Amino acid sequence: MNDAPLPQPTTPAAGAPASAGAATPPITAPVDARIIAITSGKGGVGKTFLSANLAAALTRRGHRVLVLDADLGLANLDVVLNLHPKVTLHDVFTGKAQLENAVIKAPGGFSVLLAGSGMVEYSRLTPEVRNELYNVIQTLAPRFDVVLLDTGAGISDVVLFSVSLAQEVLIVATPEPTSLTDAYAAIKVLATQQKRQHVRLVVNQAARAGDGRAITGQLQQVLDRFVTTDSGRSMRLIHMGDIPADTSVREAVMRRQLLMQQMPGCPAALAVAQLANKIESTLLKPASQ
Template identity: 45%
Template sequence: MHPLESQRPANANAAPRVIAVTGGKGGVGKTTTSINLAMALVNAGQRTMLLDTDLGLANVDVMLGLSPRFTLADVFAGRCELRDTVIEGPRGLMVVPAASGKRHMTELLPQQHVGLVNAFSHLDIPLDVMIVDTPAGISDGVLTFCQAAQDVILVVCDEPASVTDAYALIKVLSRDRGVNRIQVLANQVPNVNEGRAVFDKLERVTSRFLDVTLSYLGAIPRDEWLRLAVQRQESVVDAFPTAPASLAFRDIARKIGQWQAPQGPRGHVEFFTERLVAAQGSACA
């Protein structure tokens, strides 16, 4: 029996909220953010899946101490179905691991990225939320996975290169993929005021040159407990639940829980399209 079979209720085909976590520049903490947001959502009672789309240099499984039998590389090679890659992580978090050290996975064609997105329409596992951890940069894969999500969380640090690359990603997402609503999360900041200042800096240049709406989602403080949790291959929200970073991640998860549920497909490439169509039909009934 598949390890997730027992979790399948009658409403397995409800449309989950899909959130892409991105950042433009490497090293801003996208994967750490993805893992801890996913775990905070699990702890809040949300059936959550974490999808690693860093197809050539994956590390979600490593950071959680997991040993997958199959990865997305096996799906593309025809050795297994997408469902076979899903492994159960801490507290029931569902993880879809990508491959590490597979150069050919970084050279997939645009239609292959779209094919991966479409494959989720046939995944009959019950979900409330899926977090999509994207790689750094502005490659086709990053753009497609952000476009295919209902929401994009942009992780940015108080460094000139981080802000510059975040702006470049916003520009390309808006111009090429029609993504014009983005949540900004300030990471590794010394205090709340600094987090807001990072957002204001990015928002000033964005509002001047781009037709994009940025929203301030919050800030994650620089926290030694977070570094220790990474060394232990655990999320900080589980390893050190009272740490400043843990409290911040739980607050972000609470905000996400208040977002409106997806109402239906938007007419372009999108995760769980068939479930979104069904949700739209239910809403119209």
């Protein structure tokens, strides 16, 4: 393992607002790891559930996966995975622990780096938080095939900076109007401030097959009218899949278990597996056998 610099993002952070990356050192040398930010406009849409189960599905396909809880201050990945870490990202940031001691194995075989919860000092993007988070990702990314950043919801400076470190962005939304409105707002910010040309969309809790594709088309029409990228083209919204509404999801969440392990044959788990397959085929190198 080495500590090579992070790969150059496909859409550079240079377009982000000054508070979300002005002091970030330049990212130069490429590495094989793909960094994917999993984010949302609105909270409570199943973003962390998807991050954890997608990590399990990608691990099952042979990839080395790290999930970093980038929802600084309101972290809940530990709750979803029923983990009780002795060392968190907060301890690393404050110099109380080494980074290597904070990375632990989760159920499902992937690695996680958990953040402390209720840390008010992480509610805004200070230069210290920005540099510490950047350095953590720079150090860890080369050691994995894919890094999933489970960000907070919305368009705060902390969320936007976390997203700016990723090569690809996966927006999670539900069919509810408030979720779609907030998803549009987040996508617009990513186009105008981070100069992204495209983002990817997963529709969670879909009531019917085809809902997600129809929603993607509706959002694309709005983007075509109101959001233009630096290239002069509309922001491109790529539909990655739907996760159907499934009572098994709530059961797994309440039990603090991975759906991919406990009920791998349920509709939602099969949809997550399909999403992992699509991410592998479009974004990742095939796992070594």
